[in-house]
Amino acid sequence: MRExxxxxxxxxxxxxxxxxxxxxxxxxxxxxxxxxxxKTAKSIEVARRAADGAITVSTLREASYFLExxxxxxxxxxxxxxxxxDACEALVARGARLTVITDDVDVARALAERDPAVRVLIExxxxxxxxxIDAESDELLAIAxxxxxxxxxxxxxxxxxxxxxxxxxxIAEITSIAEDERARTVRAATRLREAGHDVExxxxxxxxxxxxxxxxGGVTELRAGVxxxxxxxxxxxxSCGEDDLALTVLAxxxxxxxxxxxxxxxxxxLALSADRSMERFGGGYGEVRDLRDAPLGARVTSVxxxxxxxxxxxxxxxxxxxxxxxxxxxxxxxxxxAEYAVVAGDxxxxxxxxxxxxx
Amino acid sequence: MRExxxxxxxxxxxxxxxxxxxxxxxxxxxxxxxxxxxKTAKSIEVARRAADGAITVSTLREASYFLExxxxxxxxxxxxxxxxxDACEALVARGARLTVITDDVDVARALAERDPAVRVLIExxxxxxxxxIDAESDELLAIAxxxxxxxxxxxxxxxxxxxxxxxxxxIAEITSIAEDERARTVRAATRLREAGHDVExxxxxxxxxxxxxxxxGGVTELRAGVxxxxxxxxxxxxSCGEDDLALTVLAxxxxxxxxxxxxxxxxxxLALSADRSMERFGGGYGEVRDLRDAPLGARVTSVxxxxxxxxxxxxxxxxxxxxxxxxxxxxxxxxxxAEYAVVAGDxxxxxxxxxxxxx
Numbered sequence: 024m025r026e027x028x029x030x031x032x033x034x035x036x037x038x039x040x041x042x043x044x045x046x047x048x049x050x051x052x053x054x055x056x057x058x059x060x061x062k063t064a065k066s067i068e069v070a071r072r073a074a075d076g077a078i079t080v081s082t083l084r085e086a087s088y089f090l091e092x093x094x095x096x097x098x099x100x101x102x103x104x105x106x107x108x109d110a111c112e113a114l115v116a117r118g119a120r121l122t123v124i125t126d127d128v129d130v131a132r133a134l135a136e137r138d139p140a141v142r143v144l145i146e147x148x149x150x151x152x153x154x155x156i157d158a159e160s161d162e163l164l165a166i167a168x169x170x171x172x173x174x175x176x177x178x179x180x181x182x183x184x185x186x187x188x189x190x191x192x193x194i195a196e197i198t199s200i201a202e203d204e205r206a207r208t209v210r211a212a213t214r215l216r217e218a219g220h221d222v223e224x225x226x227x228x229x230x231x232x233x234x235x236x237x238x239x240g241g242v243t244e245l246r247a248g249v250x251x252x253x254x255x256x257x258x259x260x261x262s263c264g265e266d267d268l269a270l271t272v273l274a275x276x277x278x279x280x281x282x283x284x285x286x287x288x289x290x291x292x293l294a295l296s297a298d299r300s301m302e303r304f305g306g307g308y309g310e311v312r313d314l315r316d317a318p319l320g321a322r323v324t325s326v327x328x329x330x331x332x333x334x335x336x337x338x339x340x341x342x343x344x345x346x347x348x349x350x351x352x353x354x355x356x357x358x359x360x361a362e363y364a365v366v367a368g369d370x371x372x373x374x375x376x377x378x379x380x381x382x
Numbered sequence: 383m384r385e386x387x388x389x390x391x392x393x394x395x396x397x398x399x400x401x402x403x404x405x406x407x408x409x410x411x412x413x414x415x416x417x418x419x420x421k422t423a424k425s426i427e428v429a430r431r432a433a434d435g436a437i438t439v440s441t442l443r444e445a446s447y448f449l450e451x452x453x454x455x456x457x458x459x460x461x462x463x464x465x466x467x468d469a470c471e472a473l474v475a476r477g478a479r480l481t482v483i484t485d486d487v488d489v490a491r492a493l494a495e496r497d498p499a500v501r502v503l504i505e506x507x508x509x510x511x512x513x514x515i516d517a518e519s520d521e522l523l524a525i526a527x528x529x530x531x532x533x534x535x536x537x538x539x540x541x542x543x544x545x546x547x548x549x550x551x552x553i554a555e556i557t558s559i560a561e562d563e564r565a566r567t568v569r570a571a572t573r574l575r576e577a578g579h580d581v582e583x584x585x586x587x588x589x590x591x592x593x594x595x596x597x598x599g600g601v602t603e604l605r606a607g608v609x610x611x612x613x614x615x616x617x618x619x620x621s622c623g624e625d626d627l628a629l630t631v632l633a634x635x636x637x638x639x640x641x642x643x644x645x646x647x648x649x650x651x652l653a654l655s656a657d658r659s660m661e662r663f664g665g666g667y668g669e670v671r672d673l674r675d676a677p678l679g680a681r682v683t684s685v686x687x688x689x690x691x692x693x694x695x696x697x698x699x700x701x702x703x704x705x706x707x708x709x710x711x712x713x714x715x716x717x718x719x720a721e722y723a724v725v726a727g728d729x730x731x732x733x734x735x736x737x738x739x740x741x
Contacts, residue, residue, distance in 0.1 A: 029463070030741055062687055081688045101688050102636040104388070104648060105702050126637060127701050153689055154637045154646055186686065277461040278485060278513045287513055289463060293717050294741070297657050327545065328421055328713055329440045329460050330512055342486050343464050354687055358652050358718070361740050381720050382389055382653070 024314055024370040025345065029275040030294035032356075033347060034363040035316070036373065038269035039251060043073045046233065046250050053239045058098060058226070060248025061085060063354045066363065067092040068376040069251055079246045083110045088379035090119050098122040098226070100182065100246065102146060102154045105133035112139045122224070124182050126156045131169035134176055142179035143170050144224060147211045149204040151186040158211035167220050180224035181215065183208040184246070188231040189300075194261045201232035209241035234262050254353035259304040271312060271347035272356060273364070274331065276340050286336035290348055292326040296355040309348035309356075311336070314370055316347055323348060383673055383729040384704065388634040389653035391715075392706060393722040394675070395732065397628040398610060402432045405592065405609050412598045417457060417585070419607025420444060422713045425722065426451040427735040428610055438605045442469045447738035449478050457481040457585070459541065459605065461505060461513045464492035471498045481583070483541050485515045490528035493535055501538035502529050503583060506570045508563040510545040517570035526579050539583030540574065542567040543605070547590040548659075553620045560591035568600035593621050613712035618663040630671060630706035631715060632723070633690065635699050645695035649707055651685040655714040668707035668715075670695070673729055675706055682707060 024033065043059075050057035059073040062081035070078055070089060077096035080086045086097045095118055099111070103123045114121050122142040125131055134143060145166050148155030156162045170178040185204035191197045204227045212222045227239070228246030230253075239245065252270040253263040272294055278287030295309050307322030311333055324334040331348070333340075340346070350356035358380055365374040383392065402418075409416035418432040421440035429437055429448060436455035439445045445456045454477055458470070462482045473480050484490055485505040493502060504525050507514030515521045529537040544563035550556045563586045571581045586598070587605030589612075598604065611629040612622040631653055637646030654668050666681030670692055683693040690707070692699075699705070709715035717739055724733040 028469070028741060029465075101648065102646065104634040104636045106388075106634060110387070129701055133702075152639070152644075153686065153691060275463040275465060277463045280511070285511075287461065289460065292657075292714055297655065297714065298651075299656070299658060327512065328717075332512060342488055343492075355651055355656065358687075359740075381718075382387060 024273060024364070024366065024372065027273055027364055027372065029273050029345065030290040031273050032360045032363045033271050033273045034252070034365050034376070035269045036365050036367045038267060039069065040072055042250055042253065042263070042267055042269065046073070046247065049233065050245050053236065053245065055239050055242050055245045058244050058246050059251065060100070060228070060246050061089065063248040063357065064251050065357070065378045065380065066376045067094070068374070070094055073251050079248070082382050083107060083114070084382050085379055086114055086119065086121070090114060090117055096120045098144070098246075100124055100184070102126060103130055103134070105130055108133065108137050108139055111141055115140045122179060125166065126154050128162060128166050128169060131166045135169050135172045138173050138175050140175040142177050144180050144182040144226060145170070145211070147181050147183040147208050149183040149185050149207045150200065151184065153186060155183060158207040158214065163211055163214060164218050167215050167218065171220060178220055180222045180226065181208055181211045182224070182226040185227070185229050185232045188229050189256070189260065191231065191260065194235055197231045197235040197260070198237055201236035204232050205236065205239055205242055212241065230257060231260060231262050249353055252353040252357070255310055255349050255351045256300045259301065268349050270353045270357060271316065271349055272309065274346055274348055276342050276344045276346065279340065279342055284335055284338065286333045286340050288323070288331040288333065288346060288348075289329060291328050291330045293328055293359050295323060295326060295331060295348060295350060296352065296359060297326055298350070298352040298355050301351045309350050312347040312349060314345055314347060319346065383632060383723070383725065383731065386632055386723055386731065388632050388704065389649040390632050391719045391722045392630050392632045393611070393724050393735070394628045395724050395726045397626060398428065399431055401609055401612065401622070401626055401628065405432070405606065408592065409604050412595065412604065414598050414601050414604045417603050417605050418610065419459070419587070419605050420448065422607040422716065423610050424716070424737045424739065425735045426453070427733070429453055432610050438607070441741050442466060442473070443741050444738055445473055445478065445480070449473060449476055455479045457503070459483055459543070461485060462489055462493070464489055467492065467496050467498055470500055474499045481538060484525065485513050487521060487525050487528060490525045494528050494531045497532050497534050499534040501536050503539050503541040503585060504529070504570070506540050506542040506567050508542040508544050508566045509559065510543065512545060514542060517566040517573065522570055522573060523577050526574055526577065530579060537579055539581045539585065540567055540570045541583070541585040544586070544588045544591045547588050548615070548619065550590065550619065553594055556590045556594040556619070557596055560595035563591055564595065564598055564601055571600065589616060590619060590621050608712055611712040611716070614669055614708050614710045615659045618660065627708050629712045629716060630675065630708055631668065633705055633707055635701050635703045635705065638699065638701055643694055643697065645692045645699050647682070647690040647692065647705060647707075648688060650687050650689045652687055652718050654682060654685060654690060654707060654709060655711065655718060656685055657709070657711040657714050660710045668709050671706040671708060673704055673706060678705065
């Protein structure tokens with residue numbers, strides 16, 4: 024770690040593997056299959072540890088990358104733009120078992136017309152009010168009716184994401200949101216079945232609700248992603264413990280404002296991201312740790328493109344010293360980097376794992 | 383533009399070229415040479431239009447990329463970490479005329495010991511209180527004294543960046559900050575000369591101060607970068623006109639919440655960035671435009687990783703429609719993308735220009 028060019032991502036393999044094992048055990052205990060969301064890690068080596076062959080992706084580029092590395096069972100969990108049907112067909116032609124999602128009858132019609140060999144899930148809004156339709160809506164049956172016309176395309180079920188769990192004020196509230204997510208998604212599945220449709224998949228998930236759901240009766244599949252790495256925000260809202268954060272950004276001290284307790288590092292808004300999700304919890308752009316990942320009692324207090332500023336920095340830090348920064352939001356921070364330097368509890372880099380960025 | 387996979391960057395070539403020509407004329411009128419900062423564009427095609435052979439970079443990867451494309455005269459304008467001296471020497475061995483900066487006597491000592499064939503500028507703090515030392519400080523002469531020991535290395539002058547101009551409340555305040563930047567940097571140069579040092583370079587710059595400086599007496603070199611593209615923030619603080627924004631993110635509508643005036647697009651916190659610099663000016667994560675870059679009277683009001691939400695969206699938007707989003711901060715948004723689709727006033731893509739990301 025003392026030789027790596029900075030800034031770069033450092034990933035603790037054993038922490039990652041423990042979190043992967045725990046989520047597998049959690050899904051098994053809940054009686055559902057696990058389809059990890061690889062939008063956080065975007066890495067085949069993480070997919071191999073997190074998944075048993077079935078994953079979720081956020082871009083078609085991720086889908087293509089994972090397929091190239093042998094992962095065939097892919098759910099593209101962002102509302103389908105009909106212009107992307109060609110790209111979906113290309114993935115299927117390469118051997119993918121591809122599942123797409125929609126919440127719109129016009130998209131369903133475009134799919135019915137093109138009839139690609141994909142599975143389709145109808146997206147249900149369970150309270151985030153982003154994508155999805157209400158489980159009780161007329162649209163649910165209208166969309167299902169159109170999708171059922173497919174011969175190669177197949178209506179496979181329903182999917183929901185309780186993204187509003189990130190804004191919950193307590194674990195009790197997350198548990199309540201998880202029950203909403205479960206109940207509304209199962210209700211949509213029930214309505215489809217009552218209308219004569221087969222429902223193979225009832226898919227829910229977000230890391231907070233996956234961790235805190237009381238039960239998942241009626242659900243078949245759990246999706247979550249950031250649990251592979253966790254981050255400051257997930258720790259702050261109670262999704263994990265202090266020792267469960269697998270990802271840090273390695274940075275070098277490039278400036279010391281002597282007598283002011285201010286240190287500059289070479290990780291700024293690009294290497295860390297300008298994510299401000301920690302404002303609810305005291306703020307900052309990352310927590311400063313030493314090379315052994317022990318806390319130094321300081322935060323990155325401001326960022327410019329290639330500069331991070333640490334006010335209240337330990338007086339021991341000198342130019343050229345290296346620190347590790349725990350990110351606020353692992354998905355966004357990781358997206359700025361091309362690879363992981365993998366370590367296992369000490370400073371030695373044991374592997375480099377690539378990532379697939381972009382679209 | 384209707385065929386491009388979304389999300390992607392779209393760059394208006396003629397707007398870019400006009401801004402480049404204007405800044406060249408501005409530098410000439412101010413009697414200084416222009417050394418554009420390529421941290422915004424990170425593209426050789428932009429460098430060719432903005433620069434006459436001398437550029438500024440924010441990472442050594444940028445330096446390597448531009449050198450590979452024939453740009454030899456490079457200033458790496460982030461405080462040097464001594465661990466990067468090897469990489470600097472490698473650039474020099476490849477033919478670079480490399481200038482580095484420092485504000486620290488320990489770094490000066492490390493440089494004196496290694497004595498790489500680089501030019502060194504001492505960074506002056508002109509009010510941002512990020513990197514740099516005070517023009518009146520004893521450290522200035524102490525650092526200069528150490529740097530003067532170099533035989534291959536050469537103390538070449540002083541450099542400042544008035545980054546606090548971004549926070550100014552008025553153009554009058556920016557003009558005042560520009561005068562501070564000029565006067566303090568020239569004062570540092572004068573002190574060095576009085577101590578017997580040659581001062582070849584007196585370098586200042588930020589886009590707002592470059593645009594609004596009253597004069598640059600005593601300065602030799604102007605650096606600025608985001609003026610190549612401009613963005614919502616630069617427009618809001620008065621650095622450019624409404625028609626000067628060259629960069630947009632092309633996105634597809636992937637969801638319409640009928641009756642609510644809410645539209646989802648496939649550009650979220652990765653494709654747009656989660657930059658919140660526009661909070662002072664009404665907020666949002668980008669301004670929504672049509673394919674001809676005409677305003678649609680709406681903003682991206684929230685972002686998740688691959689979703690942007692537009693509340694108050696035009697009722698005309700349908701799934702599959704395409705929009706262009708003007709970013710808050712062009713440097714940060716562009717950094718998420720691997721290339722530009724270049725257009726010239728209409729929807730036809732006339733070129734693809736690459737970018738160099740990462741470190």
